[in-house]
Amino acid sequence: MSPIHRRDFLAQLALTTSALALPSLSSGHPATADEFIVTDTAYGRVRGMRQDGVNVFKGIPYGGRVSGDRRFRRSAPLEPWTGVRDALQVGPPAMQAPRRNEPAPSEDCLFLNVWTPANDTRKRPVMFYNHGGGFVIGSGASASQDGANLARNFDVVVVETNHRLGLLGFLYLDELAGPDYAGSGNMGMLDIVDGLKWVHENIAQFGGDPANVMVWGESGGGAKTACLYTMPSAAPYFNKASIESGPGVRMTTKDVAAETTTRLLRELNIAPKDWRKLLDVPAADLLAIQAKLPFVAPFLEKNNAKPPMDRKAGGFGPVVDGVALPHHPFDPKAPAISRNKPLLVGWNEDEYTFFAWERKDTEFTKLTFETLPAKLEPTYGANARNIVDTYRKANPDASAPDIFVAISSITMMGLGSVDIAEKKAQQGGAPVYLYNFGYKSEKKVPGTDYAMGTPHAMDISFKFNNEIMPRDGSAPRESFFGGNRPERFVASRHFAELWTSFARTGKPSLQNGPVWPTYNLKTRPTLRIDTTCTVINNRFADELALWRALGKF
Incomplete structure (x- = not known):
């Protein structure tokens, strides 16, 4: 696949x-x-x-x-x-x-x-x-x-x-x-x-x-x-x-x-x-x-x-x-x-695992660094090896399946999101804010031992604050994608607070979190949303430079 x-x-x-x-x-x-x-x-x-x-x-x-x-x-x-x-x-x-x-x-x-x-x-x-x-x-x-x-x-x-x-x-x-x-x-x-x-x-x-x-x-x-x-x-x-x-x-x-x-x-x-x-x-x-x-x-x-x-x-x-x-x-x-x-734009860190779940793809979890370039060659041709090398250098602790998920996720949702943020920033009007959602679900891709991480669509229940302790005091049910860990309630609260504060004022904010800077073409700040929210400047710099050089955005 x-x-x-x-x-x-x-x-x-x-x-x-x-x-x-x-x-x-x-x-x-x-x-x-x-x-x-x-x-x-x-x-x-x-x-x-x-x-x-x-x-x-x-x-x-x-x-x-x-x-x-x-x-x-x-x-x-x-x-x-x-x-x-x-x-x-x-x-x-x-x-x-x-x-x-x-x-x-x-x-x-x-x-x-x-x-x-x-x-x-x-x-x-x-x-x-x-x-x-x-x-x-x-x-x-x-x-x-x-x-x-x-x-x-x-x-x-x-x-x-x-x-x-x-x-x-x-x-x-x-x-x-x-x-x-x-x-x-x-x-x-x-x-x-x-x-x-x-x-x-x-x-x-x-x-x-x-x-x-x-x-x-x-x-x-x-x-x-x-x-x-x-x-x-x-x-x-x-x-x-x-x-x-x-x-x-x-x-x-x-x-x-x-x-x-x-x-x-x-x-x-x-x-x-x-x-x-x-x-x-x-x-x-x-x-x-x-x-x-x-x-x-x-x-x-x-x-x-x-x-x-x-x-x-x-x-x-x-x-x-x-x-x-x-x-x-x-x-x-x-x-x-x-x-x-004003505009918010961004994506989930592990978008691809949703599609693996949807399409019953378990083969990607068996990839090795020897087989990964061949997996990418039908799409990227002679550039496949360089793509893998760039991602391994930028992510030295990542496994071959991790690299495959990272490549698939950023090319699917990330490049377009960064493109939008850059063009909105170049316009010089109202601010734009770039984010990544990164809370990691422990749920496994069915048929594998590979965790879903932050798949496509997992953010929906989080940003609606529907990852929350039941109001009647009963034990919480397992989230469809978000898993069982109680930490998810904190990440959901953060996501919902950021989005509702933006709805109220046009500036997303957390009462007990970092200031989310406006995206700009100098420091390129991204807010990573999790149980702890973190501002990361020029995130994915090496990977994005590669995709720009390949003319992908």
Whole structure:
């Protein structure tokens, strides 16, 4: 199995199915409430529940119909309702394989969830989270990203949306279908913008400050956040952002997206002039066709871009259409529209072990320093030996599997994160802060004695402060990725405190920790987040110099 590289990482984000199918925050039935809470919105009254000191509203509609004649278009206007609408269970996720303990996926999926300490006038910072799963799976109802502990312990309001995904969210029809379908290649992103607009209009009723909104997300949610950082329609509705293990530097070009549409029509035996027949194909059939195509479109880097005759079609994700998404998020530079919006960006130290777990890869743990160069040669050719030598010199105590994980993790998530930090710093506007998450889980990659360390997606439960002693005094359960050691509670507290302080002020801080310096091109400070947080200047200097010399970023 070859290592995963930056040009492929967004495709690999679609492999996060298993992690994102953790038990949801709702079984599809109303939970037991300490009491019910009724509040107003611009569209009607909603009834949520108060549980353990947090008001929770699930399944609030923020957009109208996106099925029928609204397929591949902006949603129909949300119709106001009379009386009180229950907001006690999550709404259906976007079309995908069924998700455990959630309603059946549905084409009409524009619902959001809110966690707040109180429906009052406190004007708390709002943390608007974009779920992961590439651009093809996931929802705002995963247990690991339950917002109750952030709301309770840090006095913030948390919002998460469901939005269109895959073919239904990102099929590019602009050149076939005319002005009614303008922006069709970015419907999933424009749904998120509608969610942000709903927050702007309604969050004051939930104790939040519409003038202090942070957008954040992990994995595919990080890439969505990178897109929002670039989109004119999103700009009025948020003030700061965090891109976590999902450095969306480049997105799909129009010509590649158009080729994907042509391929889809061919699969369905629909002539381009008859594209309207797509409106009559059952959503489940479109999902089946989607499964025949690559999960995610090729996100070509400038150093790996292929000539027009060698492009690869297939896959679905945001399209650089010049309007909804005017340009690549961070290529060739940081977006001017968000010049004055502070940014967090970073990655987990051992991203690759998640993908080893997902793909049942145990072979990497058997690598030796004699076999490692051959493992890397299919990707790096004659440079493989030099890469190994550089990493061994920089990490003298690392084993061959450790070196393989380090190379795979930094090329997948690290290089793009550093690229974003550097371009944001070069811009000279609002600050950018670079981090690495490094708490080490003792859990083993299944079938091996190799510890997971800090895998992709492990940060979700940590930053949501969901690695915590149970409030009822019972013994804590083993974390899905984070393991059993009680030290994880400290690392989770640090992560959550940093992110909520950033949401509140635009500057991440720890009450009992080091000052996190703004990233700059002289000292290049990185905060390593663990049970003890540490500022490291010019981290991975030798490794990054190597990748720059090889033209990888």
